[in-house]
Amino acid sequence: MSMAKRDTYTPESLLAVAVEVFNERGYDGTSMEHLSKAAGISKSSIYHHVRGKEELLRRAISRALDGLFAVVEEAGAREGRAIDRLEYVARRTAELLMSELPYVTLLLRVRGNTGTERWAMERRREFDQRVAALLKQAAADGDLREDVDARLATRLLFGMVNSIAEWYRPESGGEAERERVAEAVVRIAFRGLRTD
Amino acid sequence: MSMAKRDTYTPESLLAVAVEVFNERGYDGTSMEHLSKAAGISKSSIYHHVRGKEELLRRAISRALDGLFAVVEEAGAREGRAIDRLEYVARRTAELLMSELPYVTLLLRVRGNTGTERWAMERRREFDQRVAALLKQAAADGDLREDVDARLATRLLFGMVNSIAEWYRPESGGEAERERVAEAVVRIAFRGLRTD
Numbered sequence: 417m418s419m420a421k422r423d424t425y426t427p428e429s430l431l432a433v434a435v436e437v438f439n440e441r442g443y444d445g446t447s448m449e450h451l452s453k454a455a456g457i458s459k460s461s462i463y464h465h466v467r468g469k470e471e472l473l474r475r476a477i478s479r480a481l482d483g484l485f486a487v488v489e490e491a492g493a494r495e496g497r498a499i500d501r502l503e504y505v506a507r508r509t510a511e512l513l514m515s516e517l518p519y520v521t522l523l524l525r526v527r528g529n530t531g532t533e534r535w536a537m538e539r540r541r542e543f544d545q546r547v548a549a550l551l552k553q554a555a556a557d558g559d560l561r562e563d564v565d566a567r568l569a570t571r572l573l574f575g576m577v578n579s580i581a582e583w584y585r586p587e588s589g590g591e592a593e594r595e596r597v598a599e600a601v602v603r604i605a606f607r608g609l610r611t612d
Numbered sequence: 613m614s615m616a617k618r619d620t621y622t623p624e625s626l627l628a629v630a631v632e633v634f635n636e637r638g639y640d641g642t643s644m645e646h647l648s649k650a651a652g653i654s655k656s657s658i659y660h661h662v663r664g665k666e667e668l669l670r671r672a673i674s675r676a677l678d679g680l681f682a683v684v685e686e687a688g689a690r691e692g693r694a695i696d697r698l699e700y701v702a703r704r705t706a707e708l709l710m711s712e713l714p715y716v717t718l719l720l721r722v723r724g725n726t727g728t729e730r731w732a733m734e735r736r737r738e739f740d741q742r743v744a745a746l747l748k749q750a751a752a753d754g755d756l757r758e759d760v761d762a763r764l765a766t767r768l769l770f771g772m773v774n775s776i777a778e779w780y781r782p783e784s785g786g787e788a789e790r791e792r793v794a795e796a797v798v799r800i801a802f803r804g805l806r807t808d
Contacts, residue, residue, distance in 0.1 A: 442638075499806060561807050564796045572800055575775025576768050583767055600760045604768055608804030610695060611757050 427465050427475075430455060434472040435518040443473055443522075444529060470532050473522075477536045480523040481543075483512045488546050498553035499560060503606050505547060510577045510598035514584050515591075521581045544570065573605050623661050623671075626651060630668040631714040639669055639718075640725060666728050669718075673732045676719040677739075679708045684742050694749035695756060699802050701743060706773045706794035710780050711787075717777045740766065769801050 433455045437446050448469060452459045466472055487493060492504035513520045526536045548570050554560040560569070580597060589596075629651045633642050644665060648655045662668055683689060688700035709716045722732045744766050750756040756765070776793060785792075 559807055560805060561799065561803075564799050564805070565792075568793065568796045569800060569805060571779055572772050572775070572797060573805070575778065576772035576801075578778075579768070579771025579775050582771065582774075596761075597764065600764045601768060603757065603760050604765060604801055604804075605772075606805050607757075608800075609756060609760070609765060609769070609802050611755055 425455065425457060425461070425465065430462065430465050431472060431475055431479075432518070434469070435476045435522055438473065438476065439518055439521050439525070442525075443469075443533075470530060473530070474532045474535075476519055477523050477526065477532065480516060480519040481536065481539050483516055483520070484509065484543050487512060488543070497559060498550050498557055499606075502547070502550040502554055503602055505550065506573060506577060506605065507598045507602050509574070510580060510601050511594050513577060513580055514586070514594040514597065517581065517584065517586055524578055524581060544574075547574070576605060577601055621651065621653060621657070621661065626658065626661050627668060627671055627675075628714070630665070631672045631718055634669065634672065635714055635717050635721070638721075639665075639729075666726060669726070670728045670731075672715055673719050673722065673728065676712060676715040677732065677735050679712055679716070680705065680739050683708060684739070693755060694746050694753055695802075698743070698746040698750055699798055701746065702769060702773060702801065703794045703798050705770070706776060706797050707790050709773065709776055710782070710790040710793065713777065713780065713782055720774055720777060740770075743770070772801060773797055 434446075434451055437450055437454045441450060446469060448459050448462060451462055451469060451472070455462065466475075487505060487508040490504070490508065492508070493501050495501070523536060523540065526533045526540075528534045528537050548567065551560065551566040551570055555562070555566055560566070580601075584597065630642075630647055633646055633650045637646060642665060644655050644658065647658060647665065647668070651658065662671075683701060683704040686700070686704065688704070689697050691697070719732060719736065722729045722736075724730045724733050744763065747756065747762040747766055751758070751762055756762070776797075780793065
């Protein structure tokens with residue numbers, strides 16, 4: 417029976433279950449026992465796929481990070497004026513957060529208690545620096561309002577993007593809904609709520 | 613010795629310690645033992661002040677909620693055009709979040725597992741409805757851009773405000789610093805990042 421159940425799991429589907437449990441109980445509060453129960457397979461079946469829960473954490477966080485770094489490599493993030501590239505990155509990051517919600521949520525909650533978590537925070541800082549460089553360039557181009565500090569603006573812009581994870585539910589819509597939300601972020605943050 | 617230590621505690625200072633512990637361990641993960649250790653007084657000394665940890669949670673959350681509801685009663689939130697009142701509420705809510713950081717952080721993390729938490733969520737919804745009514749009025753006045761849904765705009769605006777709790781540290785500055793951050797929120801959300 418255990419064999420049959422194990423066969424239904426791939427590294428990918430086991431990861432999806434683990435991420436749900438990590439987000440619900442917190443990584444520290446999750447044991448292999450919890451993962452085994454949630455997946456409906458034995459602990460030894462899990463060990464057949466991964467060395468332990470930290471490997472599942474690393475794989476899940478890698479998926480979110482790979483997505484973020486792919487965004488800054490896209491043409492829209494590399495070509496054109498810095499302010500437009502920044503807007504592109506904000507939009508695509510918002511879309512990624514929604515399409516990869518559990519993985520990005522896990523990344524956002526990382527606090528640095530394990531080696532994997534510290535590595536994740538380091539990679540997040542690298543991403544933040546890429547974005548901060550775009551803001552700096554946009555300011556140098558005269559395209560960024562001068563009365564808001566660039567570092568503070570970065571935090572508030574991505575604070576708005578990341579806050580989507582607090583309420584967005586994937587079942588509320590597909591790609592069109594994700595685009596609608598990301599477009600609202602761009603309109604508010606880059607052009608403001610007020611009519612001219 | 614226990615007497616002497618207990619005498620140094622007021623309901624106010626005990627609350628401050630409890631809020632720190634709740635934010636660090638989570639409310640569910642906090643026992644009276646943890647509170648007793650953090651405060652450096654016996655459990656019976658704590659029971660001298662409050663009936664239990666849920667009363668501490670209720671008092672802490674009340675402090676944050678009372679602050680929020682006081683904001684919407686201020687003149688700047690009641691007089692003038694709705695868009696200006698909304699901007700005032702966003703600014704003052706950001707300032708309150710920073711000046712009452714641990715209390716507002718606790719409120720933001722409430723998930724509704726106890727009666728007190730469900731009551732807090734209900735009160736938060738009331739506050740959100742007050743804000744949503746302002747947005748609706750601003751839209752009716754023609755002062756709000758029409759291409760962003762009001763409900764989504766409310767979420768994103770307060771998502772930006774609430775994200776300040778993720779990185780703001782009270783020791784980084786006093787009232788002037790709080791005003792600087794709140795002003796940046798208003799500039800970005802209401803007028804946009806781009807130069808005209």
